[in-house]
Amino acid sequence: MLNKKEEIFVVDENNNPIESRPRDEAHSKGLWHRNSHVWIINSRDEILCQKRSLKKDSNPGFWEPFFGGHLKPNQEYLESAVQEVNEELGLSVRKKDLTLFKIFKDRDHKEFQSIFKILWYGDISKIKFDKDEVEELKLLPISEVKDTLLTKKNYKWTIIGYETEFFEWLEKG
Numbered sequence: 091m092l093n094k095k096e097e098i099f100v101v102d103e104n105n106n107p108i109e110s111r112p113r114d115e116a117h118s119k120g121l122w123h124r125n126s127h128v129w130i131i132n133s134r135d136e137i138l139c140q141k142r143s144l145k146k147d148s149n150p151g152f153w154e155p156f157f158g159g160h161l162k163p164n165q166e167y168l169e170s171a172v173q174e175v176n177e178e179l180g181l182s183v184r185k186k187d188l189t190l191f192k193i194f195k196d197r198d199h200k201e202f203q204s205i206f207k208i209l210w211y212g213d214i215s216k217i218k219f220d221k222d223e224v225e226e227l228k229l230l231p232i233s234e235v236k237d238t239l240l241t242k243k244n245y246k247w248t249i250i251g252y253e254t255e256f257f258e259w260l261e262k263g
Contacts, residue, residue: 098160099124105193105202110163117147122200124161126171128188129207129256137235138210140178140219141226142248151225154248155235156205167193167204175208179227180218183208191259194252205252207260232260 097110100121116123130138137155144150159174161167168185175183191205214229238244239253 096160097163099163099165101202105195113160120200122202124167124170125196125199125201125203126158126161126167126174127156127203127205127250128158128171128175128183129156129205130175130210131207131232131260132210132212132229134229135232136229137232138214139228139230139235140224141228143221143223143225145222149248152246152248153244155230155239158203168206171204171206178220178223180220181210181212191256192252194250196250196252198251203250203252205256232257 096113098113098116100108100111100116100123102108103122111121139153139155140157142149142152142154157175157178161170168188171188172183172185175181188206188208191207194203194205196203214227217227219227236257238247239249242249
């Protein structure tokens with residue numbers, strides 16, 4: 091269940107820590123904060139995508155090619171990424187399995203987003219996802235997700251702003 095009073099990590103516009111504030115206040119006042127995104131890719135070059143729960147406060151029912159969430163007070167990006175994948179999907183991942191792409195400064199959402207990728211060898215049918223967070227899961231070819239996001243063909247997908255650079259990074263290996 092979405093907790094609007096959840097304390098999140100508020101930072102200044104240079105990503106320096108300030109204090110914790112309730113989630114709804116950080117969003118309503120446009121306070122800078124931190125977030126983690128984890129892109130889960132399998133050996134068949136498919137991305138595990140989620141349809142966001144209709145209970146979510148932002149982009150409910152939209153598709154996303156990543157999983158993640160806000161950092162709690164005094165939480166590190168990597169720790170948050172591991173925790174979010176575990177909470178949303180019930181997958182046990184280790185810090186050492188995540189590869190950091192970059193920290194992206196999202197001026198629209200006032201977020202510093204850590205973007206990670208992980209190679210995953212599991213079976214989608216065995217994932218027990220949190221229905222308060224995720225409505226549906228599907229594996230899609232990287233090429234299809236890239237085409238959808240970069241051409242903005244489908245308005246029911248969350249588009250952040252780092253996607254072009256991320257796909258270029260993926261292609262470089």
